[in-house]
Amino acid sequence: MNQPPVTKTNGIASFFGPKTINVAPSTKYQNLLEKIRAATTDELRKECDRLYIELYKLIRKYLALRQVVLELSQSFHDSRFYPFILRYPLLKSMVKRVLRAPAFSEICHEINE
Template sequence: MKHMIHEVILLEKQYWQLVDIPPQELTESSNTYVLKIINLLDEKGGQPPPIKSGGIASLLGATMINVADRTKDQNLHEQIRTKSTDELRKECDRLYIELYKLIRKYLGLRRVVQDLTESFQDTRFYPIVPRYPLLKTMIKRVLRAPAFAEICHEVNE
């Protein structure tokens, strides 16, 4: 059990530092909040992935990435062209709502993992006999957390 919790804590230390989403302010509307998060992610994710140095293989890999990006862009452009303004507005609103829900799930899951990290750090110096039930309780608490249950039990499309 210690190993299971320790893996999650390592993930928390490594992954959460990459995407730090600020909480929503009370006066902020959901669309404004989503737009702020989009801008934040664009700033962080706007850097192109590093290309491995390896001669022809790296050149070929970069070319394949560019071709794939171009075909995605062309498909998206064609889809946008065929839609009317009202359809585009509805799609934009739907995407804003979906992104807002995903941000909420992300923040809830992050909170659960941070609580697990704090609880684990508090029990590190206990002997093994009293520590085992504490670890077991921590795992059960995470599995029963509403944020975790919502993600695990949602229907995949």
């Protein structure tokens, strides 16, 4: 069995195995790079604007979902002082409120590509 010769690496590359460092870019990134090079300035501006709009939509969704989780967390911590028999319906209503929240339902029902 012939094994390839082991090359000695120095610096930070020595912490990673040979499979971790990939010198050649994948074909996916090569295709993306070719597409960007072939695009005109106007096409790149339109793509940049589209990506900015998509980014702001995602940030808005994230902040709305984060607010729902913070409210749930606060309600949960407030409910810890109740006995279990009274606490169970509270917890149940908290979960239902989160599942019916517009921010949560928007994310759960969107179509993933």
